[in-house]
Amino acid sequence: MKTNKKYKVLLFCVLMVLFTFGYTFKTSALVSLPGRICIDIPQSGQTVNSQGITIAGWALNSSGVKEVDIFVDGIYVAKTATNILRPDVNKAFPGYPNGDKSGYSYTIGFDVLQLGNRNVTVRAVGNDGTVTDQSVKVNYSGKSIKTTVDEPVQDSTLNGDVIVRGWAISSSGIKVVNILVDDKKIGQAIIGQPRPDVNAVFPQYTGSEKSGFSYTIKNTSIVAGNRKITVEAVSNDGLIDRKNVSVISKNTGFKYSIDTPTGDARISKSDVQLTGWALQNAGVKQINVLIDGKQIGQTTTNIIRPDVDAAFPGYSNGAVSGFSYNIDSNYLNEGNVNLTLLVTDSIGNTDVISKVLNVKESRICIDTPKNGTSYDKRNVTIAGWSLHNAGVKEVKVIIDNKTYNAKIGQTRTDVNNVYPGYIDGAKSGFTFTIDSNLLQNGRKDIIVKSVSKDGTVIQASVPILVTNTVISKGQLFIDDPINNLTSNDSDVTVRGWAIHTYGIDKIEVLVNDRVVATTTTSVARPDVAAAFKEYSELVNIDNSGYSLKLSKNLISEGSNDIVVRAVAYNGAIVSASKKITMIKPVARLAIDSPTNNSNVLGQNILVGGWALNSSGIQKVEVYLNGALLGNATLGISRPDVNAVYPGYPAGNSSGYQMTIPSTSLARGSNIIEVKAYGNDWDCVVNTVRVYNGFSKTIVLDPGHNYGGDYGAAYTLNGIYYSETQLNMDFSVKLKAILEAKGYKVILTREASERSTLSLYDSLKARVNAANSINADLFISLHHNASIASSASGVDVFYSSWRPNIDTSGLVDIGDDTFDTTPSLPAKNSKVIAQKIVDAMAATGYLNRGITDSNLYVTRNTNMTSVLVELGFISNPAEAAKCANPLEQNKKAVAIANAVDAFLKTN
Ligand SMILES: [Zn+2]
Known part of the structure; x- marks a missing residue:
């Protein structure tokens, strides 16, 4: 229909053109060709219902058409040009420039059009500026x-x-x-x-x-x-x-989610799988994981999450926005834990994700059966409780490799009271019962596994013994070693077999009653299986053999008892024994430092030396005055020791050492004891003495001997008093007290000696003992005697005359010689003599004072020297007092204090 209509319109136009042309040609043949314009479509008055109005037609101008302008309701809308082939027009109106391309077409967009009656005008503009218009009325009712x-x-x-x-x-x-x-x-x-x-x-x-x-x-x-x-x-x-x-x-949008742990984040104290996703405009570069503010690691990122990408489109990392991290349980302390994720995008912006995790230890306890309970044809009931922070999902019981479900949810308010705050804590009990006839004989572990709602699994186990039909009996044999084996410093192989109707729990090897090794029966012994068929149903008899090597270090030198015992699962023991002899090089121990009897006042002591043992040295203990200080450092290089005693293990590093701080030392004499233990527990002991005190030496002289220099002796009231003995008793006490004060004390005779030297030789030896070592003080100790039994008291003698060191200023008075210009030792002797006698008297004796006398020992010693009379043993009361150990001690302390006060300042 449309085509026909269009054709008719076009035909009408051409006829019009032909008519007009003819008229012009005839009347103005010499005038230029007139401008022409035609709108082919739309027809005037036409209704147009489309997305615009298309205007098409043709235009001619004798100077050529420059442009075609379009107006709607008189308002300029657009321009177009004539360039559409129109041979029909050119044929009808020949002679125009570009007449064969005189067509135009233009669509007026709906967006500039209003609905309703529109007046559309087309204007052709010639190159010479002449214009030709044509208009058409259109009813525009188009889509828009x-x-x-x-x-x-x-x-x-x-x-x-x-x-x-x-x-x-x-x-x-x-x-x-x-x-x-x-x-x-x-x-x-x-x-x-x-x-x-x-x-x-x-x-x-x-x-x-x-x-x-x-x-x-x-x-x-x-x-x-x-x-x-x-x-x-x-x-x-x-x-x-x-x-x-x-x-x-400028947005930096951030979106995230923590997927696990889920919900309120009640979790068990176990490794936790953290998963989730994070969206950042610039893409996630890394996510640092912090627990309570402390960084513990980085998540795995770029995990594929198409679901997230679909839900939140537009993020550059949407498709790979997932992350995950395994939080080690060590970081999860019980209670509330702050989890922080620090999300950094690729341009350095950071965002924070926070979550509080509530952590509680998962707990499980098997109340019954008790460890090692035996069951003989009766029900086995397994009961206990378990707790998970997220709640208990199920409890499984595993016996004989079979898994059973326990009943859960039993009331346990007692558990809830002890461990409050767990979900269903008051119903944390579980129970399961099975007939022991359904179980295999022997020892076995019952395993209970508790599974949390968050997947955490914890387990506990208890061993029981099922003895439905068994008689307890067994045998054990030692193949090696042979009895009375001699080992020359070598390891010993222990080998044999053991069988028991209850099954063998373990094999123990004892050396001299000490368990030194444990093993199991695991060596194939078909010979045993063949010989003891009656055991075959009850134990793994095919592997009844045991074998182990006993280190020589576990065996002492000499004769050793080797016992092998098999412990069955019911506790029964079967055993056998052998004797072996071990030959080893002798253990050695030396203390190189400190030197015996050295003075170490105020110094730390390096205890050092070396120790050798054929089994190797296990430890070297250092004791001070009987108390263990600790183990010395071992392994110190001592090639010198190895050169002298080759063949010991680690001989080249046989040195040991330990430093004793000076503050640990007692004043005076200190005994350092070193104990070297071999790996075979053989022990060698050595000791040294050091003096922690003034570097002064006192020679104490217990007067008299048991022969030519025999002292006084009395029997009073039936009691025998010997001066020789009492002098020694007192000297030993005084020595100990002085040593405790830090002095080096030497006795001129020892308690065990029974010297019978002549008087002269005896006295000479005593003086020599002091002079030969340049002692600082000499004290000769005596007890007095008188024919008058009432005589009593203490006195002290010294000598101003010292013929060995000073011969000037001498005067003789009677039988005695005195020095009017005494030497320093002589002067000091007088001073200390007075101090000693006063101190003794203060303990309850008559003070008989001091006397300058030519006694041999005070005269011939070259240092400060005195002779002390400690009391009269001819007086019954004073003899008893002098023999009383408590009284002796009182007097010795008094003398020692006086000596100490003097020597500290002289
Ligand atoms: Zn005497």
């Missing part, structure tokens, strides 16, 4: 859609959520307005919002009064960078109109 975006404006910079606002109208009404970011649809705008302004301009459009739309693009959907926002309006009749707005987004 028109969209305007008010916000955001083009090239604006945005931060945060973006509001998209505008209006859309269509001749058929707007169905939907879609919002797209970077060509990806993110939602539909709310439409139908009042727009009276639009209605005022386009009243003829259905619903233009409510043509407004709006939409808020969440910041997470419009990531940082140059973004394109598209508003896509769709009309009810299917027209689509898109408007693009370019914007710059």
Whole structure:
């Protein structure tokens, strides 16, 4: 129909052209050709119902057509040109420039058209400026859609959520307005919002009064960078109109989720699998994991998560937004633990994810059966309780490799009271019962596994013995060693077999009653299996052999008892024994430092030396005055020792050492004891004495001997008093007290000696003992005697005359010689003599004073020297007092204090 109509219109136009041309040709043959224009379509008055009005026709101008301008209702709309082939026109009106290409066609867009009667004018403009117009009236009722975006404006910079606002109208009404970011649809705008302004301009459009739309693009959907926002309006009749707005987004949107641990995050104290996802505009670079503020590691990132990408489109890392991390249980202390994830994107921005984890230890306890309970044809009931922070899911019991489900949820308020705060803690009990006839004989572990609702598994086990039908009996044999084996410093192989109807729990090897090794029966012994068929159903008789090598270090030198015993699962023991002899090089121990009897006042002591043992040295203990200080450092290089005693293990590093701080030392004499233990427990002991005190030496002289220098002796009231003995008793006490004060004390005779030297030789030896070592003080100790039994008291003698060191100023008075210009030792002797006698008297004796006398020992010693008379043993009361150990001690302390006070300052 349309084609026919168009054809008729075209024909009409050509006839008109022919008529006009003919007329002009005839009347103005010399005038230039007139301008011509024709609108072929649409016909005047035609109704056009499409997405625009197409205007087509032809135009001619004698100077050539420069352009064709289109006007709607007198308003310029567009221009076009004549360039469509129209040979028909050229044939009808020859002579025009480009007459064969005089056609034009232009579609006026619906967006510039308003519905209703429109006056469309076409104007041809010639190159010489002449114009030719033609108009046509059209009723425009076509499909149309028109969209305007008010916000955001083009090239604006945005931060945060973006509001998209505008209006859309269509001749058929707007169905939907879609919002797209970077060509990806993110939602539909709310439409139908009042727009009276639009209605005022386009009243003829259905619903233009409510043509407004709006939409808020969440910041997470419009990531940082140059973004394109598209508003896509769709009309009810299917027209689509898109408007693009370019914007710059400054968003750093961040979205995340922790998937596990889930929910309220009650977890067991066990390794925890952390999983989740994080979305960042610039992509996630790394996620640091912190527990209570302390970094513990980094998650694995870039885990594929298409689900996240679909739910939150637009993120660059959406498809690989997953992360995971295994949190070691060591970081999870019981209580609330703060989990922090520090998420860093690829441009350095960070975001934080926080979650509080509630951590509780998973617990399990088997109350019954008790360890090692034996069952003979009766029910075995396994009962106990278990706790998980997330709640108990199930409890399984495993016996004889079979798994059973226990009943859970038994009331246990007692457990809940002790461990409060667990889900269902008051119903934490479990129980399971099985007939022991269903179980295999022998020892076995019952295993109980408790599974948490979060997947944590904990277990406990208890050994029981099932003895439904067994008689307890067994045998054990030692193949090696042979009895009375002699080992020359070598390891010893212990080998044999053992069988028991209850099964053998373990084989123990004892050396001299000490268990030194444990093994099991695991060596194939078909010979034993063949010989003892009656055991075959009850034990693993095929592997009844045992074998182990006993280190020579575990065996002492000499004769040793080797016992092998098999312990059956019911506790029964079968054993056998052998004797072996071990030959070893002798153990050695030396203390190189400190030197015996050395003075170490105020110094730390390096205890050092070396120790050798054929089994190797296990430890070297150092004792001070009987108390263990500790183990010395071993392994110190001593090639010298190895050269002298080759063949010992680690001889080249046989040195040991330990430092004793000076503050640990007692004042005076200290005994350092060193004990070297071999790996065979053989022990060698050595000791040294050091003096921690003044570097002064006192020679104590217990007077008299048992022959030519025999002292006084009395029997009073039936008691025998010997001066020789009492002098020694007292001297030993005084020595100990002085040593405790730090002095080196030497006795001129020892308690065990029974010297019978002549008087002269005896005295000479005593003086020599002091002079030969340049002693600092000499004290000769005596007890007095008198024919008058009432005589009593103490006195002290010294000698101003010292013929060995000073011969000037001598005067003789009677039989005695005195020095009027005494030497320093002589002067000091007088001073200390007075101090000693006063000190003794203060303990309850008559003070008989001091006397300058030519006694041999005070005269011939070259140092400060005195002779002390400690009391009269001819006086019954004083003899008893002098023999009383408590009284002796009192007097010795008094003398020692006087000596100490003197020697400290002299
Ligand atoms: Zn005497």
